[in-house]
Structures are given as structure tokens and as C-alpha cells.
Amino acid sequence: MVFFFCLIFTLSHSQIVPESFKQLSDSLIHARPKTYRELDSVLRNKRADTVYMHYFNQTSARNGYYDGQAYALNQLGRKYRDISQFPKAISLHQLALKAAEEADNLEFRIYSLNMLGVIYRKSDAIKTALDYHQEALDLASTEKNPSNGIKRSINVSLNSIGNLYQTLRQYDIAIAQYKKSMALEKELDNKLGLAINYQNIGECLEHKGQLTEALHHYRTSLEYNNEINNHKGLIICKNSIAQIYIKQNKVKEALEILEPNLLAAEEIGNMYIATSINLNIGWALMELEEYQNAEKYLNRGLALANTHHLPSFISEAYSLLSKLATHKESYKNALLYYQKAESLNVAINSEVNRKYIYDLIIKYETEKQHNEIANLANENLLINLKLKRNKNMLFIGALGMALLTFLLYILYRQKELKNDKKILTLEQSMLRSQMNPHFLFNSLNSIKLYIINNDKKNAVHYLNKFSKLVRKILEASSLKEISLFDELETIELYMNIENIRFSNEINFVILIDEPIDPHNVKIPSLILQPFLENALWHGLSTKEGEKNIELRVSRENSNYIKITITDNGVGRKASERLKRNKVLKRKSVGIDITKERLANFSKDFEHSFQVEIIDLYSSEKESLGTQVILHIPTS
Template sequence: MIRYAGLLLILLTGIISCKGPMAEEESSPGRTGMDISGTDSLVVEQLIERSRSQYGQGGANLDITDSYLAEAEEIASKNDNVRQLARIYNLLGKRHRNRARYGEAMKYHQKALDYATKAGDKNLLANVYLQIGVVYRRIDDNPMALEMHIKALSLAEETKDTLLISSSINSIGNVNYNLDRFATSIEYFKRSLAMSRKSDNKLGLAINHNNLGESLLKLGEVDSALFHFFTSLDYNYQINSKVGQSICFNSIGGAYIEQGRPHKALEYLEKALHLNEDLGDLMQVAISYTKIGETYLDIGEQEQAESYLFKAIDLSKEIGTLFQIEQASRLLSELYENQGTNGKALDYFKMSAAYRDSIINEKNIHHLATQQAIFESERQRARIEELNQQTLKQKSMLDRQRFYLITVLILVVAVSFAIIMVIRQSQLRNRYKNVRHQQRLLRSQMNPHFIFNALSAIQVYILEHDIEKSSRFLTDFARLMRQVLRSSTHDYISLKEEAQILGYYLELQRLRFSESFEYTLHVDESLASDEVMVPPMLTQPFIENAIEHGIKPVDTDGLIEVKFRKDKSQMVVEVTDNGIGINASKKASEKEKGHESMAIKITRERLDMLRRDSGGKTDLVIMDKKQINPFDRGTVVKIVLPVVEMNSAKRKTASRDRKSVVRKKINVMG
């Protein structure tokens, strides 16, 4: 792994410290009613900076939550300053991570993610995702690390924050380095370096020079690597970064080992170890132990080598870094082999092999699959070449036969193609008719089970002499049925009518389930609900699924949100709930899976037909909220429709009606 991960995190936690939108807003002198909270915010900023300064000078000897940071958290919580709380928890997560407390680190990063989401600050979110990605890198979960870093890069590009973009690109380079894609990692580091140089960001320059050196060292370019390491060290001295200096010392030591200069390497490796022990970064301490043990082994001081390698293994097991365990155990096997202690040498060799296998097992699977595909391709290519050679040898004898054969094949293909096209057109016409019939059936019939339950609920209210609820339920039920029957013969209805139908439906379901859930129904003001037309009952199946499969299995109060909003020339319909989520629902209710799939299939076909009719873009996305936020719960359904106005919808309907009349006349005349 690249040794500059720790230094990168200082950059990430400092990106929003002084120049973000919040700092500018709070320092504006002309705002009224903000004096007290503005003063508190400045106090919190100063406390965070003091905590950083003190912790950076001796992190291993200090509590993670020092008095400065504890006071900052208290003031920020009192003022409900979600941005500063997000920063504080992100910083705490980083400190836990650097002491290899990855579970605690994730807890604090999750708090930071919640507050950053509440603040709606994309820069904050990007920083949190970057920090979470670093935790995943530390535990060797590179796919999840890459996913987090890509999220951070996407958010940074949205806000056009060049510093954050540079950090995200650097992090993606780190993941490529971990996956042994050194040439690719160099390209990412060069891009990040160029951005740091353009903005005169010395911290970024220090980071990227060191990372470039590590990648070049892996490619065997030791002299070039040393140039980048010493350049990075110079920048770290300029910004007085002890973390950066320790990482550079380790890197320089590793380069001198590659050059065969072990005594020179020890000089730098021991400097790195002392700094890392003071800073409390256990990952870097484990790396220093391994490198020093390897160097002592090279110069023949086996007792010293054994001591440091045992320390490396013990600490690596404690923090769970497989790579360092594999490295240290391999070196111990070599040491005992040199001593002639073959039993111990074999034991540590087996230990090294086991950890190495666990690290590269997944990589080997992909590699084998790739090699197999290449082998199959080469074998097919060789077979084709062989057949071509045979064909060339017989060419003089088969020219006329081949000509006739090609002519016949062309005729057969042409005739077959024509027949297939005719059949295909017929199938498409029949499918078009079937989908329209299915649409009308779906629109004209409410769920019979729902209607039965609704009438049963009305009966219960009547028997209980609850006149108010039974009257309210019956009135809403009658309105819903009238609206459904009215819209069943139309391809489009107004957005206002669609919203009324959904409102009646939601209220009836709410009454039916004894008001066990709440709902909101919002139509964006930019959508003229009287003029904008939508396919009727398009959203109702997903609301039904949200209630039946999402909210109903949950004991706590549910919430369903239905939103209609405009996005440029498109309308986006969102149905969200806080139920068990679509993934859990599929596992828990396999019996209803077929019904739900049919509703989704018909909806997709309706959207496909709408796309062909209107020429606009349509889409249907259903996903579990855990795909967006691993700590959230529920389902999100997003339907994208073109904005169709009343006049255009009428023209399309009239055009289809005229075509229908013409077809009827032709049939009669025939």
C-alpha cells in the first residue's frame, strides 16, 4: 500500500476549515440576528484548529477527544451547527482510524455523513466519502474504497472544487496502486500533481511526489523514485508536517534497500519509526518495524531483525493489515532458514503463503478468467486460420460452387430477412395492441383485494357505529372509483387529476390501516397541473408496493413521500418510503414476487410506448436506499417522463383515433 495515506487525510480534513461557504457567510458583518451564533461558530473554528495543532504534535500521547474538540462539539451541538458537527466527527473518525480502531472510525464517519447530508453541503459529503474510502483502504477492501472515492470525485466535480478534485484523483490513484496497477496509478498522481502545482498547494505537491516515487519504485526506477521522495520531504519540511516527514523517511529507506545500501536505509527508517510512534499511526509503525527488520536481515544482524519482525507481526495482527503480516512472516522464514532452524522457517513460510493466498486469491480468479478468455480467443483464431488455409488450397476447385453457394445463401438470407421483418412487424403490432389493452385493464381496475378490504373496513366502521369515519371512508372511496372510471378510457389525464386520484388512494389506504403511516403529496409549482398531462394510474402500483411490502412489515410509523417535479424538459416522479427496503421485501415475500414483477413490466412497457409517442426520454429506476446510504432504510422509485402539455396530448390522441378509423374503413371495404 502507498505510505502516504495518512498525510492525505490531513488535506481532506482541512479542505473546509476556513474558505468554505459557511465561513464566508458567518463572517459577513451586515447580517442581523446572527451575532451570537456567528461568534460561537468562530469559537468552534478556533477550538478545532487548536485541537489539530496539539494533536499533531503528539497524537499518540493524547486522548482522541481532547478538551478543545469536546468543547467545540458541545457548542456546535447547542447551536445545531450541522456543518461543524460533520467536520468534528469526520476528524474524530480519522483519529480512530490512525490508531487502527476501524469500527469506531466508521461510527464517527457515519455521524459525519448524516450531518453532512442534513446540511446538503456537497463539499462536506465529498470529504466524508474520501475519509470512509481511506478506512476501506486500510482494511484492504479496495472495491469499496474505489466506490467511495468515485462518489467524492463526482461531488467535487459538481461543485468545481479543484482542491477536492485533486484529492479525489489522488485517492483513486492510491486504490490503483493497491491493486498493483502502477502505470495507471502514475497517471492519476500526475494529474493530481499538475492541479496542485497550478494552485501552489504544497501539501498536494508533497503527497503526489511521494506517491509517484512509490509507483516508480515498484516499476524498478529507483533513482527517479528517490528524486520524488526527497522533493516530497522538502515540501513537508516547508509545511512542517511530521506525518509527511515520517512517510518520506520510510519511502527513502525502502529505496536505499532496493539500491543495496542498508546502513543508509536504517538511518531513515529509524527516523520514521520515532516520528510514527510519537504520532500514534499504528499502520506506519508496523511498516517501519517490517522495513527495519528487513534491513537488519540484509546486513546479517539476525537478532535485531527477529525482534523487529516479531513486533511487526504482533502489531499487524492487532490492526488487521494482511499485507504487513505476509511481509514480516516471509522475512522471518528467510531468517530462520539462514540460521538452519528449518522447522520455524517452514512454519513462517506457510504463514506467509496463507496470508499471500488470501490477499491475491480474488485477483487470481479474475486473472485466470482473463487468461482463459485470451486462450479461447487464440484457439479460435488459430482454428479460423487453419480453415482459411484449407479454403485457399481448394479455391481453384471450388470457385464455381462457392459462387453458386454464395448466390443461394444471399437469396436465402434476403428472403429469410424479409420474412423475419414481416413477422417482426406483425409481432410488434400485436404487442402494441396487447400493451394498450393491458394499460387500459390496469387503469380501469383497481386491485380487487384492495376494494374488498376497503368495503370490509367500511362495514367495520358501520358496525362499530363510527359514522364519521365510515362516511369519510365511503365518500373518499366513491370519489376514487369515479376518478378511476373517468380516466380509464383516456391515454392522458391532467397532473391535477392524477394527484387527486393518488390523494384519495393514499387517504383510503391510511384509513384502512388505522392511520399507521403518514404521507406527503407534493407537486412542483413549476408544473402547471391543469395543463401538464400524464398517463393515468402510472404511480399507483408503486405506492401500493410501498404500503404492502415496505411499510406494512415495519412496526414503527411509516412515511410515504410522492413528489412531482420538473427537471428541464422532463418531469420526475419520486415515490419514497421508510420501510424495510426492496431487497429485504423480495426476500421476505417471495409469493408476491410475480405480481410485483408484472406491475413493473407493464409500467416499463407503458413508458416505452410513451417514449415512442412523445419522442422524449423516459426511465424507471427502483433501488434500495442502502445503495445510496448504507445506513438508511427504505425504497426509492424514480419515474422520468417527458413534459406533455394538454394540446400536444390531444393531438396525439386524435391522430391515433384517425388512424384507427382509417383501419376500420379499410377493413369494411375489404
């Protein structure tokens, strides 16, 4: 049956094969080596040539040499994978798997399963990819004394599981997996495996925003690829290095790498890498405001991603096109591209995929730990001459479970303490931002002027308000949440104090829609003041004429209330220009702290806190001010 399928694949490749290779094939078929290493040591220089591999596959099948057939079919599959012909590559690796099963060759079965997993991972078929790598690991674990070939396949599986952790954005766990694989690759002195793992660790560090460390790992991978003359690896490394340069605003240096690198990728026919490079060139040109050329490369990358069924790159292309449309002020197209990118991201990173991967990875780790405990138990039984077997097994199992439970508890507590520390730090930062020395000094200075001017009534009035404000801020800082009524009372006091410095020119009004009862609505403490401070000092402080701030509380739906803060200030763009020209720059950190606090609070709610900041414009594109919308969950 395997021979019949292989004939179909090889009939269209019956080109002239040199007599020397025919003799080489005959000698291999006669000797019938069974390991990948033995075959590869002879055929390594020919394995990238599809004509030779088709011939060796056909001749091996005809002579019942299924080990050689599995080797040839896998090399053909790798070749078609590298030029992004994934369906054809899958068919070849599946035939290789059947040949390996016919030969009862465990090493080639594991190798074929891993190759199938790699292809499905590249095409974002996450569940299928993990099934193949899991099956490969399960098969490998049945061999007590694995060969170097099986050990390398185990490393491929470990590396791929690391890739899946990376897909889940669990970058620290992924890095640990890659380092585990790297240690095994060092034992085998497999420089290709080391190059791949350094590249993967660099990708994780890049996602974490550690660009300098990521660049170091990419360059280390580049050195290994140079040493083994791996053209494909060199192209991948250079593309990653250029991507870091773009993020570091070294756009011209990035283009100097990307443009020749694109030619190299196209020359070897690897459309997967070529797609990524086209998108990076488009991104770099967009940063240089060469929008027409940028659009050309982004569309080319999108076309390649669609042609070769690469969902992640399709999503990335739409995201970049959305950003480009925004630069060109084509907001309708920007929204359309953004929606397309988001729909693909939802499909790729769906909760079903994530849960499936978590369940299988946990299952694998649990089974592995169980096997280790069982092995320890067996050794103990041998030392004690197999006495009290059942009792010892129960004791060791219970001890292992207790240790595992204790370890999990420690990890859980560390996570909780780290989270509590983060929340405490945020609360302290928020208190410092609201009770900063400049505010206290300026407020008291303003009250002092009333005293100097012998305006006792206003001095006492504002001093009372100031003391009440300080008391309410200190009280609220010790509480996780307070009523909306208390928060509104606090910010009204704050606005009264700040308005002194504006000569009472600020028209501040609070509106609460029916039937909202502010006494019954709970919100995180001290979250509104940073937005009002921002409106005052960045929106209204430089504005001439009428200065208004409106705070409206309304019911959005059954799950949310909405707090809208609207000012008629100069707008964010004008404020940014003015700020650049100021000698003393006032830095707004309160809003960033508030957003991070709200993100932490969201963990305790079914729905999440959300903040929108909207620039208001007239029909003539003139700035009308800024609007901040806080979506506060009620459940």
C-alpha cells in the first residue's frame, strides 16, 4: 500500500538520475541501515534535491526497504515545508510515517510525527500540532536506551511544546522549556538545535519587551547558523534582528538588513520567511512615512500569507494596514482592517485552543512526574529486596503527592504575595500622586494669599475644604473601594481647591442620571482625581475664554455604569506641543497608575474596568476638548 502511494508521488519526478547516485542507492538498499544518522551520513549532500530523494524513495519502496523510504519521504516533506507548500509536505510526512510503521522503526516514526507537528504549528493548527508532538514524546518514552536520533527528536518535541507555551504568551515557562531542550542539545553537540533554541528564547524576550537581551540571543543564534552554514537560519535571524531595530527606532539600519534578506528568502523559496520580511519592510517604510511603498510591501505580505494559509501573518498584515490607514487619515479603512485582524486573533487564540493546550500540557507533565515517582519507588523496592512492596509504593506515592501539593501551595502563595505587593505599591503611588508636595504647597499658598489680603471668610472657607480633602484622601487610601458618593464628594473638594489657582474660572458640574443612587455604587478609591487633574493642567490651563468640565454618571447597561469627564480644553495634540515648548514639564503619572490599578481590580469582577480617552473635534477639524469615559462594572 505504501509503495502504491509513493509511485503516485514519484511518477511526475522521473527526471534523469546520474548513474553514480543509482549505484549509491543500490549499495544503501543492500546494506539496509536502520538509523537516521547512518542514512544521513551518506545522503546529506543530496537530501535537499527532490529528484534524488524521489528516486531513492521509489527504489527503496520497490525493494521493500521501508527505512530508506521513510528517510526519503521525510526529506521531501521538509523541502516542501520550507517553500511553504504545507498540504504537499503533510502528505509526504504521512507517507513517511506509514513507511516507518511498515519497517517497525521507532526512530523514524518519532521523527515523522514531529515533522507533522512542526508543519501544523507553522500554519497555526495548534491542537493538531500538539497531538503529533505529544504522540512523538509518548513513543520516545517507551525506549529505555534511546539512540542519538531519538534524543534529537525528543528535543524537537520539547522545543515545540515551548513554542506552544509561547503561543499562550507564557513566556517564562516557554523559556524554561527551551533551556531544557538547549541543555540536551549541548550534550549532543547539535549546533542547529542550539541555534533554534537561542532564536526562540530571543522571540520570548522580545515579546516581554526586553529588546537588548533579545538582540543578544538573536546574534548568538546567528553565530551558530554561520558556523554550520545554515542559510535558512541566517535569514530568520537577520529578520528578527531587523525587527528589533525597528522597535528601537533604528529604521534605516533595519531596512539595510531587510531588503537583501528578502532576496535571499525568495531565492531559497521559503515563502513563510518572505511573508514576514515583506511585512517588516512595510512596517519600516511606514515609520519613515513612505506610505505608498509601505502599502505595496504590506499588501504583498498579505497576499503571500493568504496564498500559503498563514493566519498569524494575515492578522499581522491587517494590523499594520490599519495603522497605515490611520496615518493616512483613512479611518474607515483603519477600522475595517482592525476588525479583520481582531477576528483572526480571536480564532487563533480562542479559549478552546488555550484550554486544550493547557489540559494536554498539564497531562504530559503529570504523567512525567508520575513516571519519575514510579521509577524511584521501583529502585527503593530493589534495594529493600522487594519487601513490603505495597506499603512502600503507597508511602512514596503519598510523599510525592504531599511534596507536589506543598510546592504548588508555595508557588500560589508567592504569586499572591507578589500581586498584593503590586497592589500596595500602586496604592502608595496613587496616594503620592494625589498628595504630592506641589499640590499641598500651592493649595496652602493660595489660602495664605486670602489671609494676607485679610479675606478671613474665604481663608477659613477654603482651609476647611482643604483639611476635609486631606482627611478624605487619607481615609480613602486605606480602603480598597468606596461609594461613588464619597468619591464625588472628594473630587468636588479637590476641584474647589484647585479652582482657587484658576481664579475660580473653571465651571465644574456633576450630573447623575436617574435612577442611579451614588450611595449604592462601589468603585475603587481615588480613581477620578487623576483625570480631572489632567483636564485642568493639560487641557484648560493654557486655554483662553470659558473653561468647562462636566462629570456625568449614567447607566450604560445592566453590567456597567459609565462615568464621563468632558472638558473644552485645547486637546491632547495642542497640549503635547505646548508641553514640548515648556521649560518645566509637568508629567502625568496618575493616569497610568490608575489604569494599572483598574486592571488589578478587574480580576475580582466578571467584567473588566475600561478607560477610553477621546479627542473631540468640530466638523471643521478644530479641537473641542477631550472626553474620558470610564466603564465601571457592577458585577
